[in-house]
Amino acid sequence: MASAWPISLPTDKNTRCCSLSTRSATLWNVYWHATCLSCREGQWRSSSINDSIQDNGVLQVRFQNVSAGRFLFGVMMNSRKKTNATGKSDGIRARSHAAQDAIAPGSVYRRQWMLSVARSAAGIGALGLADPFLRNGAWAAGSDAPEKTEVKIGFIPLTDCASVIMAAELGIDKKYGIKIIPSKEASWAAVRDKLINGNLDCAHALYGMIYGLQVGIGGPQTDMAVLMGLNQNGQGITLAKALHERGVTDGASLKKAMATLGRQLTFAQTFPTSTHAMWLYYWLAAHDIHPFNDVRVITVPPPQMVANMMIGNMDGYCVGEPWNARAVIDKIGFTAVTTQEIWQDHPEKVLGTTARFADQYPNTARAVTAAILEAARWIDSSPANIEQTAKVIAAKSYVNTQADVIIGRMLGKYDNGIGKVADSAHPMRFYGDGAATFPYLSDGMWFLTQQKRWGLLKSHPDYLAVAKKINRIDIYKAAAQASGTPLPASENRSSTLMDGVPWDGSDPAAYADGFAVHV
Template sequence: MSKTHFTLSRRQFLAGSAALGAGLILPGIRQQVWAAGSDAPELTTVKVGFIPLTDCAPVVMAAIKGFDKKYGISIQPSKEASWAAVRDKLLSGELDAAHVLYGLIYGLQLGVAGPQRNMASLMTLNNNGQGISLSNQLKAAGVTNVESLKKAIDAKPAGSMTFAHTFPTSTHAMWLYYWLASAGVNPFTDVRTVVVPPPQMVMNMKIGNMVGCCVGEPWNQRAISDNIGFTAATSQSVWPDHPEKILGTRQEWVEKHPNTARALTAAVLDAARWIDASDANKRETVQVIAQRPWINTKPEIIEGRMLGKYEDGLGKTWQDAHAMRFFHDGEVSYPWDSDGMWFLTQFKRWGLIKTAPDYLAIARQINRVDVYKAAATAVGGVSVPASSLRKSTLMDGKVWDGTNPEAYADSFAIKQ
């Protein structure tokens, strides 16, 4: 059997499995589905890694609220210490899947975030909800935004200011680099950057290991509450409704467990829809994920920004129009190929990859739209877009739509 034939058959099988779960029979696949005998998940327990961040919520709530049982599996969330640990456990097979950084999965596919492995993104877990925090020492020196930060950086020897992000190919590295570069700061020559696990960000800022960081919530709000730093920018101010964490795994795992992949995606998708359905559900989610097994912080540190109620530590408060979202009628959850391609353009921009990749082909290989569509059918009532490309405008006015990725990657004045 040729590779092409195998791929088509597997994808037909996934679609057929979801159709059966929804009480439907799709033309052209009935014989294969019945030949397989069952669309039941191959695994009954699925171990899913997570980092203690607000955006782990869909994975946690899928297990806590029983959405996993609805699709024939038991999700076993596994709290991890760092993104490097998540990477290593995904690659070793200790984790079946994970709440994971978009850029980590793409970095592994290209061999720039660890050993090259073929990876898979089953769905996007959230949009928005990260932040760039600066220390109160900078605030005391009159630094309140990226423009005044640029002046402070220029007044010191190159590389004397240190900033932290969470992983070399992380979303947080990309937001930080983009934000700094928007004001003319080269993040590779003008400042020093280091990797710090999210739960350790606030303490490292407190003891002076860095003057700024980009990290997920609730750690930016925690910096304000602990009187250590302030929010200089939200990630959604860099890119409104940007992709953030994904439900990631190895391609090999999906191939070996196609029904389990569909069931896992359906359970987490169903949970994401439930969270976004009301503020009451979000508040319930906060009360759960604040507990020791999950994030281990006070609920009030999480709740405000979960509901879009922001303060920046400089006296400003606002209701953010692009706060953290988990579903938004499926627009959040769908694994847009253009989202993955954007990270590839930034890897190229910053010299993490030296030659232009086949942007769309890589995105289509990683982003398992076939699994997502089958899961969406199983869940029911989930909108699926006609195209895998979407249009976005970032903070500098640049428009990204995935149509000419190499020209986009080369269009920046500051790059490596």
């Protein structure tokens, strides 16, 4: 039998052995070495190991002239070869005779190997993807090459971070010559601070937070940029079960019950200039409840909402999924309203960054946007892809919950926790043929009007000028061309919200001043 051959490891400490993470490999039925190493600060150590896969020296079939770091398809063998204490490469070897046995005619392992290759190839073909070593993506070389190839993107554990995560997990980022490094953050304040100080390149961000920073509210004035929308819809307002016991089922009954409760209710949102604050305020005001005079409002990070309601710190909250669904499953609250019932197909999270980053790294900004556009299209393309996405982002390293908590509302299937089960005509959308991703100027201006309505802005800004400065439609259009994303006919759109008030961006100052309930 042939002698053992060593797996070659890169000598450049910035080079990874594997071009896909273990979790991506699992997604595509691709078996990677569980002991694949990356170099950090001069030391070799295990990297990107899926929680369900042990570091047991998985063997792989070796293809001629294809190193372990570029190997695409293989069969998991039963080896327990370990690295030494320092993780040096001399402890990682695979035996070629095992590989030969695995693919020998008539071998059960050959059948498994062929099925693995077929499934993986079909998956990559369906996605239009290939490892960058096998296929060069558009806009990845020459004068259009990204100026910065590793892009750290912050995210909060919410369902709507999905397109950022899947762009990395599916390897779409490599097609555009970049590597997306998702960075899980604890709060929106942390996202804000890390964007401003450069610890994050971009972020899964609140639309209102980006606009607030531009005009100097919710943080120090910083020139900001919105590269694309990440989703529409998919948020909600949860009320405590104790309110339901008092006859509350919606906003109208909440208003009625408040007269007899004998105490002031407390509501939570996720950040003072957030989308969630604006949805909460809009919904309360539409039922003649003043969000600053009639109730108390506090700020709580999204993953902490359920725990805080459980111990009685608030009577209601507005947050993104899956934390409304979680409250229903845990039987501590019910969904009083979804945000798509407040505004059908409303803007929500964006890919945000600083103007400094967008101007210094325009090719990188375009590449990141294109990769996430392609991931968003993949997610929206089928219920099966949505379900697969839910399973991936449910992981501890991302949203950290059960996939079943995420899947239902991603698919638009809602159980509000008090007997109403329905399919939403406007579920969370990540792509929507480009409608969910285009950075409409009118969307950005709307958040400014609400910040003025609630006294966060003391005077009217130049709404259109601010929107044109922040929403980098130039970068988006280049990314749309690279990813094959259609463009809308107009940079503005019109909508009518739950109170019947139309919005089209034509007169934002009059719109902001036209509400009966305001500060």
